[in-house]
Amino acid sequence: MLLIATLAVASLIVFLVLAVLPGKPAEVILGTQATPGAVRELTDKLGLDKPIWRQYVDWVGGLLSGRLGTSYISGQPIASELGSALEVTGPLVGLGLLVGIVIAVPLGTFSAVRSRRASGVVASVLNQIGIAVPSFVLGILLIIVAGVELHLLPTGGFTGWSDPASALRSLVLPGVALGVVEGAIVGRYVRTAVLDVLSSDYLRTARAKGLTQGRALVRHGLRNVAVPVLTVLGLELAGLVVGAVVVENVFTLPGMGTLLLQSVENRDLIVVEDIVLLVAAVVLVVNFGVDVLYHSLDPRIAREL
């Protein structure tokens, strides 16, 4: 219920924000040479002459019946454009998440366990640097080092999934660029969570039973660390999608980010609306999933979804 209500509010906000955006779609599409008559004609054709509430109802009605509409510019159904963009962005975000977790958990744990030693402090500093570097800068660095200098991996473009190996290769660098920043951010949360566990009474009890520090941490700590970290991961997913928009541009990938930027430029409003709403829906569904996962992790949370 809450999920649907949130989505409805999100759709309204997306629609209203784009409706007040300057630059009428018809004018942008037809260019500066267009006659007022042609503009009016196109406006009518796109349905943009109708009252704004009517446009909203048409859009949402279309979405509910599974029609995403057609692009103002290409005249193609948005579903197919979005589909091919998702084939790039979906795996990219997934890869970014994976890289992020692979970095965050060991880095955060290490800097927490060694927080009072030099090695832990070094890990913490590296972590902070990771947070400070924007993903596009890291992307450019990766292109220069791994692509241009070492010729290890492709630095841009996407050949499609017909050749999976090649497709994956072209996603590695952008995935790393995306994941390192997320990993650094989540790593801080992992560190805090592990520090909490380390000073917890139940860990002391575990050690009083005769468990070594490492064994106690693995047996009693992991699940307790997972609870707060999972929340952050759910929230950071939105950050990953936003990061993907930027990274796709750096690596010239034909993903959702690229599609989004093009559509904004062209005032292809309906495409923009669909994309933004899709992202909102994904973030909401994932966070709902995190909530559900909570209940299997933490028996204390009453079942009140």
Added chain:
Amino acid sequence: MSLLDVENLVISSGDARLVDGIDFSVGAGERVGLIGESGSGKSLTALGVMQLLPRGISSTGSIRFEDRDLVRAPERARCRLRGNRVAMVFQEPMSALNPLMRVGKQIAESLTVHGRLSRSAAKEEAARLLARVEIRDPRAVLRAYPHELSGGQRQRVVLAMAIANHPVLLLADEPTTALDVTVQDRVLRLLDGLVREERMALLLISHDLAVVSGICERVVVMYCGRLVERAAVGDILAHPRHPYTAGLVATSASLGGVWSATARRLQVLPTIPGTAPGAAAASRLSGCPFRTRCGRASEKCLEEPGLEAAEAGHDVACWHPLPAPAGLLRVHGPSGPAGRDDDVLGPGLAGPGLAGPGLAGPGLAGPGLAGPGLAGPPAPVGSETDGRPVQLVASGDDGAAPILECRNLVKVYRAALARQGGEPSAGEIRALDGVDLVVREGDVLGIVGESGSGKSTLARILLALDRPTSGEVRFRAVRIDDRPERELKEMRREVQVVFQDPLGSLDPRMRVSDIVAEPLQALGVEGDCRQRVAELLEAVRLPRDSGRRYPHQLSGGQRQRVAIARALAPRPNVLVADEAVSALDVSVRAQILNLFAELIGRFALSVVFISHDMGVVRHLCNRVAVLYRGKVVEEGMTEDVLTRPVSSYTRGLLAATPRLGKQVGDDESATVGAVPL
């Protein structure tokens, strides 16, 4: 050769020596109590023995356990000993258990970690252990998560984990402090029985002399990280040699320790003046750490006293110890009239040096220490046996006008699908179930109850901070429970409150003077605020300059004084105190109680004093109501209720209250008031 030999143990955090070179030993099968107030280093000492000190805290010295020095032993060797030969029980049973792991698995882990049992055998053994710690339905508890258990059950689970491998030494750090009185009594009996049957040695750490005296044979007293006295329990109670110990004994004895019929309400309690310096400050202090609070201190005390034998088996670290008793402990007969108690000083307090401002005052030392409970067999609780009428300093009487009253008060909380013992139970919690109470002018009404009895809910409703589900609350005969906030202004000024946790209830970013002045401004009281604040700080005996401080810069006792000053600011007629002394150390608690007693008289306050502690209530209140599961099960004049309790619950509560010199399990009447867990 003892089982555990601690020599020159120093535990430090950076430069601060939190435990400063202590020596003690525990023999095989011996039960030793480690007594100290917060910050004395007693818990750190136990953690030092386990070598499980918090991060950033290190230890030096030697801890010999079974021919091995734990300080120098490699970590792997220590892991083999922990939970196996030496085990520990912690204070907070909730946080001591992993919240995300089933109880059965946590107990079984104790057994499998030392490779003693296979996983399946460990499960069986875990069930047997739960039965051993007297858990009624072991199978169900094995499958439960810690939050599904009661506090007493949790502590039993922790105890089961500790005894799983039949250790030879058990360390128990305040094992019952977080529990209710009746539950504490049963867990202590269990602990006592287990230690005896398993022939374990016990190091029992507690702030409560009565708890320690009920189980242990010897006592070690710590103050500010130093060991100040060690002796047999009887010697410590009968003739403590260190002035600090003497103060502690006197305070504990007068507050519910001994149920002496001669102890009178509102008399000045013996206290130790001042407060203990914080651990960090204490480590910078040279010489005897107690000298700033000690009436016997001299130039000599600038040098640190060593621990020396005052007599056989009785060591004390003091340059001016209290004199040894001349012959036997002087005890006055229980038939002595109340008046004569005043000039009979308990031997422990007889030293002139102790008669500082806090300890002076006639009649304070005698009854507590020399009461019948200590000497010979415990006298039955009750004054009638002495053939003397009970003299009660009752201020409120039935003729006085009711100032605050409630009728048929019911409060129902809607519980969010609470899961208990694995069974989902939806529904309601009746926190209050038809409570009638009257506070007349001049009354000091004690409300006694354990956790879940509804006493805090009652306080909130009396203060009109919460609304009852049904029933009514009247202040000066006017209903207040159904009034909007704007009509409660006068009542808000007249009824003030003091809460349990002074640190939590004071805004950490406000200065003391602003905290005290706030109600004046909020209620629009006219006049010079600064003058009034100065008066109030003086009334609660806070130093003049404390107004500029922040709450965290004060000690616990000082903070509670600030909370009291704030409550008194708008010149209230009624004070509601919710567990106002429960979070304080024993010696400080007595000071604050004395302050309460003084202020009640000075400002003619009517008081509702909510507490779980019978001793505190007996000292302060002229009337008492016993609350159990949202109902008043007994109400009456304090002396009547405490000496001739009618309800079985009250009897159970009284019997369960630890007293100085009473052995755990001595009093069979404790089982009379069968209180469900």
